[in-house]
Every structure is written in structure tokens, then in C-alpha cells.
Amino acid sequence: MRIVVAVKYVPDIHADRGFEGGRVVRRPEEGTLNELDENAVEAALRLVESLPDDERAASEVVVVTVAGAAADSAVRKTYQLGVDRGVRVSDDAIAGSDYFGTVRVLAAAVRRLADEAPVDLVVTGMAALDGLGSVVPTLLSAELGLPQLTLAGAVEVVGEPGARTARVTRELDGVDEVLEAPLPAVVSVTDHANEPRFPNFKLIMAARTKPVEAWSLADLGVAPGDVGDAAARSRVLAASPRPPRPEVELVVDKGEGGRALAEYLIRNELV
Amino acid sequence: MSTTDTTGPAGPTGNRTVLVLLDTPGVELRSPVLELITLARRVGRVEAVALESPSIETLAQLGAHGVETVRQAELSADGHGVAGDVTHLTPVLAEALAAAARGSDADVVLLTSSFPNKEAAARLAFLAGAGLVVDATGLDIADASGEGDAAGVVVADKSVFAGSWDVRSAVTTDLAVVVVRANSVLPEPVAEAVKTDVVGFAVELSAGATATRVVSRTVRESSSSGRPALGEAAVVVTGGRGTNGDFAPVVELAEALGAAVGATRDAVYEGWHDQFVGQTGVTVAPRLYVGAGVSGAPHHRGGMQASQVIVAVNSDPECPLFEISDFAVVGDLADVLPQAAAVIREHRESQG
Numbered sequence: 001m002r003i004v005v006a007v008k009y010v011p012d013i014h015a016d017r018g019f020e021g022g023r024v025v026r027r028p029e030e031g032t033l034n035e036l037d038e039n040a041v042e043a044a045l046r047l048v049e050s051l052p053d054d055e056r057a058a059s060e061v062v063v064v065t066v067a068g069a070a071a072d073s074a075v076r077k078t079y080q081l082g083v084d085r086g087v088r089v090s091d092d093a094i095a096g097s098d099y100f101g102t103v104r105v106l107a108a109a110v111r112r113l114a115d116e117a118p119v120d121l122v123v124t125g126m127a128a129l130d131g132l133g134s135v136v137p138t139l140l141s142a143e144l145g146l147p148q149l150t151l152a153g154a155v156e157v158v159g160e161p162g163a164r165t166a167r168v169t170r171e172l173d174g175v176d177e178v179l180e181a182p183l184p185a186v187v188s189v190t191d192h193a194n195e196p197r198f199p200n201f202k203l204i205m206a207a208r209t210k211p212v213e214a215w216s217l218a219d220l221g222v223a224p225g226d227v228g229d230a231a232a233r234s235r236v237l238a239a240s241p242r243p244p245r246p247e248v249e250l251v252v253d254k255g256e257g258g259r260a261l262a263e264y265l266i267r268n269e270l271v
Numbered sequence: 272m273s274t275t276d277t278t279g280p281a282g283p284t285g286n287r288t289v290l291v292l293l294d295t296p297g298v299e300l301r302s303p304v305l306e307l308i309t310l311a312r313r314v315g316r317v318e319a320v321a322l323e324s325p326s327i328e329t330l331a332q333l334g335a336h337g338v339e340t341v342r343q344a345e346l347s348a349d350g351h352g353v354a355g356d357v358t359h360l361t362p363v364l365a366e367a368l369a370a371a372a373r374g375s376d377a378d379v380v381l382l383t384s385s386f387p388n389k390e391a392a393a394r395l396a397f398l399a400g401a402g403l404v405v406d407a408t409g410l411d412i413a414d415a416s417g418e419g420d421a422a423g424v425v426v427a428d429k430s431v432f433a434g435s436w437d438v439r440s441a442v443t444t445d446l447a448v449v450v451v452r453a454n455s456v457l458p459e460p461v462a463e464a465v466k467t468d469v470v471g472f473a474v475e476l477s478a479g480a481t482a483t484r485v486v487s488r489t490v491r492e493s494s495s496s497g498r499p500a501l502g503e504a505a506v507v508v509t510g511g512r513g514t515n516g517d518f519a520p521v522v523e524l525a526e527a528l529g530a531a532v533g534a535t536r537d538a539v540y541e542g543w544h545d546q547f548v549g550q551t552g553v554t555v556a557p558r559l560y561v562g563a564g565v566s567g568a569p570h571h572r573g574g575m576q577a578s579q580v581i582v583a584v585n586s587d588p589e590c591p592l593f594e595i596s597d598f599a600v601v602g603d604l605a606d607v608l609p610q611a612a613a614v615i616r617e618h619r620e621s622q623g
Binding site: 013014017018019036098099100126127129130131132133134135137138139142143145146147148149150151167171172173174175176177178179180181182185190191232233234235236237238239240241242245246248249250251252253255256257258259260261262263264265266268270271 | 359361362385386387389390392393394396397398400401402403404405406413426430431432433434435436437438439440441442443444479482483484485486487488489490491502506528546550551553554558559569570573580581582584588593594595596597598599600601602603606607608609610611612613614615618619
């Protein structure tokens with residue numbers, strides 16, 4: 001089985017995040033593998049590990065990311081978990097891409113991998129913690145013309161090689177669903193889907209020197225005008241930091257803390 | 272044809288056609304959809320779109336909010352009618368919306384914010400070659416004076432990075448698809464209700480739309496029955512690890528305030544409550560958020576930091592949630608919350 005996992009290199013949520021010239025500031029030293037993508041990597045690794053030995057040996061988990069060279073650290077992090085191969089697509093023309101531009105590049109990378117050998121599944125996390133749009137999985141499914149099984153809390157693959165089906169269970173707001181689709185398919189997993197493993201020492205050492213393949217738009221046959229600023233359907237007009245909140249009004253409860261809270265709410269017409 | 276809302280700004284605003292997806296037309300419309308309609312009236316003429324037959328209650332609500340037309344999708348695949356669970360598949364919803372947008376010659380399509388709606392919006396934008404803004408808090412038409420070459424295009428505001436930045440984006444395509452967060456505006460009926468007509472439209476689904484099979488779909492009983500829904504409540508009381516599993520004080524304060532009850536991710540994992548507030552759970556931006564026994568981990572803050580007023584109760588004086596709070600009590604929530612609830616109930620009774 002061959003699984004492609006799309007991952008994103010994002011500003012750390014503990015870092016001071018912001019905008020400059022209408023774009024998100026990306027400082028290499030404050031970037032990290034999007035935490036929710038660890039669930040996607042884990043799901044892919046577990047699917048491969050559940051296969052019979054002979055098939056497992058012939059399987060491959062490939063990570064793809066669209067970013068600058070700093071993102072290699074995020075790809076290496078996935079190597080530490082057991083990912084076989086990593087591809088980073090970089091090109092100056094990609095800068096300023098909206099969801100659609102980014103997905104066009106990701107899909108082109110998946111297609112190129114599928115030209116080498118069939119891809120059975122494309123797996124992603126449920127969201128990137130910088131943009132929180134949660135739309136890349138469905139857009140990848142649309143761009144690749146594959147069925148989507150998104151927001152999976154659990155995923156399994158059943159059937160014989162060549163006629164396999166992926167089945168997911170998902171909990172949405174107020175609804176439980178079980179969905180099924182023939183492979184190849186696009187799956188996104190939530191942070192409930194699994195508990196990502198810790199890297200082991202051997203893999204940590206190996207990841208240091210394991211190469212990350214760098215592809216350009218030309219390698220993928222994507223025209224520069226179809227991505228980036230040139231193709232973006234929306235653009236940032238203005239971005240401004242919110243003024244900091246005023247100093248907190250702190251009360252230590254000595255028997256009247258609840259009353260103080262209620263009076264604060266009443267005074268501010270919140271009751 | 273245009274029924275311009277007098278509260279809307281002047282200029283190029285007011286002549287657009289805005290299509291609003293109705294989430295629950297079969298029963299009645301919830302506040303977030305009425306908020307969308309209110310927002311849409313500022314931009315132009317509003318039409319609604321539904322994938323099932325609107326109830327009498329829904330039609331009355333639409334009339335009261337100035338919507339004259341509901342377009343109801345009649346789905347078919349291979350010439351056969353399609354209904355039931357399949358209508359909830361993202362590609363099906365997206366193809367229906369795309370057909371409705373074409374039929375109404377819409378300039379803007381608005382959806383309420385939920386994971387399924389974000390996906391449907393994205394796929395609609397993919398099909399229609401439209402620009403997309405997810406989790407907007409405001410919508411406008413750029414006026415000729417202010418924003419250079421963006422004049423006349425749809426602009427959307429949103430709050431990002433856990434509420435720490437405000438971003439204004441222009442959508443530069445003919446059609447704009449915008450997913451709007453709950454509590455972005457107050458729903459307002461029009462001065463004079465209109466009559467609402469239902470107009471059917473045919474949607475022939477592509478083969479790919481139903482490539483995913485719905486094995487089962489079960490609507491879950493929610494613990495929030497009788498209280499406002501978490502994602503759309505104006506007041507939210509959230510309990511965390513500090514409750515030690517006893518949500519009674521949280522529920523008591525929520526009931527006194529008419530609030531929704533939420534939890535942290537940890538508390539949900541422990542089985543203490545069923546819905547968590549956070550970046551990957553329910554994102555809330557209410558008028559008032561109260562966090563009790565909530566430490567304020569980044570994941571949680573990302574889901575509530577855009578709240579207007581933040582109040583925290585925690586026995587730990589170093590609790591990180593205090594840093595972003597307007598008012599905080601250091602104390603045992605089991606004492607503080609019931610006392611606050613009692614004073615609030617007293618106050619409410621005194622107000623009649």
C-alpha cells in the first residue's frame with residue numbers, strides 16, 4: 001500500500017504570530033510541523049503496520065509539503081516517526097497562494113507520485129493550526145477527483161489488494177456517521193483518531209541525514225501563473241494586531257468571590 | 272427588484288444578490304442563519320437555499336427577515352431522485368449550492384460555520400471558480416473611496432491567531448463564498464414581513480458526488496438539550512480539569528445566565544461532558560465566556576480568545592487563562608460558582 005500524507009510547516013502556536021505586508025510572518029526558528037499532521041502520519045503508519053508482512057514490506061508512506069527549505073525540519077520530524085520518504089515543493093511563484101493554489105501544487109505532487117507507482121490513500125490532518133480553514137482535504141479530493149472521507153475519528157482499510165475500501169467513523173456536531181469509499185481516496189483524521197507515537201532513537205539518528213527531495217513547479221508541470229499571488233482569488237487588504245486586553249481585575253475569594261463575580265457581570269450588563 | 276435595507280451603507284452596496292444556505296429548514300432556523308440573513312441584507316437582495324422542504328416555521332422566519340425566495344434543491348442522479356442521508360455528503364451539497372448560485376446569479380454565497388459547511392463552501396468555490404473566506408466575522412462591499420482597486424468587491428473581516436489579529440480580505444472573483452462565524456451580528460427582523468415563496472430547482476449530480484457511501488448516519492442526543500447550542504450561544508460557561516469531574520456548579524451558573532455549557536478537551540476525554548471548546552472542537556466567540564477550572568492551554572485559547580468578555584475562576588493564582596481575562600476570581604469553583612449563580616438569580620428576579 002502506498003500512502004501520501006500532506007503536511008504543513010506552521011508558526012508555533014506558542015510563538016508571537018502575525019502578519020507583514022498582507023502575509024503571515026514565517027520565521028524559520030519558530031516554525032514546526034503542524035501538530036494535527038502528526039495524527040495523519042500516525043494513521044498512515046498504523047494502516048501500513050496492520051498489513052500482512054509481505055505487503056507491509058512493499059509499502060511506502062510519503063510525506064509531501066509545500067513550503068520553503070525551512071520546512072525540511074518538519075519533514076525530518078515525520079522521518080523520526082517512521083515515514084519512508086519526504087518531498088518538499090518549493091518555488092518562488094508559490095508565495096501568496098490561497099487555498100486553491102496550494103491545493104493545485106499538492107495535487108500535482110500526488111499525481112507525480114502516482115505516476116511512479118499507484119497511490120492508495122492521501123491522508124491529512126483535520127486543520128492547520130495557523131489558518132484553521134479545514135478545507136484542504138476536501139479541495140484535494142476535488143482536485144484529484146477522488147472520494148473524500150474527512151474528519152475521521154477512526155479509519156480502517158478492508159478488502160483484498162486491488163479492490164480495497166476505506167471506512168471511517170466520524171463524530172460531527174450532533175451526528176455520528178460511518179462512511180465508506182473505494183481506494184484511492186482522500187482521508188482526513190481528527191486529533192481523536194490516535195495518539196501519535198514518540199520518535200525512537202534509531203529513527204532520530206537516521207532522520208538527521210535522510211534527504212528531503214526538493215521539487216519545483218516545473219518538475220510538476222504546474223504553470224507559475226496558476227498559483228501564488230497571480231492566481232489568488234482573494235487577498236489581504238489589511239491586517240492589524242488587536243489591542244492588548246486591559247489588565248485583569250483579580251479578586252481572591254475570601255467568602256464573597258462569587259458575589260464579586262456576579263456584581264461584575266451585572267455592572268457590565270452581561271446578565 | 273432590490274429590497275435595500277435602510278441600515279446598510281450607501282454606494283455600491285445593496286445591489287448584490289446573496290444566497291444563504293439554510294442548515295435546518297425542515298424544523299426551524301437557528302440564530303446563526305438569521306445572523307447571515309441580517310448580514311446579507313446589508314449587501315443586497317437575499318435568497319435562501321435549502322436541500323429539504325422548508326417548514327411553516329422556517330417560512331415565517333424567512334418572511335420576518337425579509338427573504339422572499341427559497342430555492343429548494345430537487346436532486347437526481349442518473350435520472351433518479353436522490354434523498355436521505357446522501358444529501359449530507361459534501362460534494363452533493365456543493366453541487367446543489369453551485370446550481371443554486373447559477374440559478375440566482377448570486378454574487379455571494381453565505382454559510383454558517385461548521386466543519387461540514389466549511390468543506391461544502393470550499394468545494395462550491397472549487398466548482399464555481401470562486402474566492403473563499405472561512406470564519407469571517409463581517410461582510411461588506413469595498414467602497415470607492417477607501418480601498419483602491421478593491422472598490423466594489425466583496426470584503427470580509429476575520430479574526431485570526433487566537434483572536435490576536437484582525438484581517439480584512441477582498442474577494443476578487445465574480446462569486447464570493449463566505450463562511451461566517453456565529454455571533455458576528457445580532458439577528459434583526461425587517462420592519463415589515465414579506466411573503467416567502469419556495470421555488471424548486473433541479474440538480475443532476477455528477478457521478479463523483481456520491482462516490483462516498485453513507486453506511487450509517489445517527490443523530491446524537493445532546494446533553495445541551497434545553498440550553499443554547501455551544502457554537503451559537505451569547506454566553507458560554509466552560510468547565511475544565513479543575514471541576515474534578517463535577518460539572519454541577521458549571522451547569523448551575525450556566526442556567527442562571529441562560530448560557531451554553533462547554534468543556535476543555537481534557538474534560539471531554541475524561542467523559543465529564545460531550546463538547547469541548549478549542550481549535551479542533553467548537554470555536555466560540557460569545558459576548559461572555561466564563562472558564563471555571565480551565566487552565567487556558569493554547570489549544571483551548573485558540574477556540575475562545577475572540578470572546579468579548581472573558582471571566583475566569585481558578586484555585587491556581589498562576590492560571591494562564593487569567594492573562595487574557597477581564598475579570599478573574601482566585602478560589603474554589605465549587606464555592607464561587609453557586610454563590611455567583613444565586614446572586615444572578617436574585618438580580619434577575621428583582622428585575623422581574
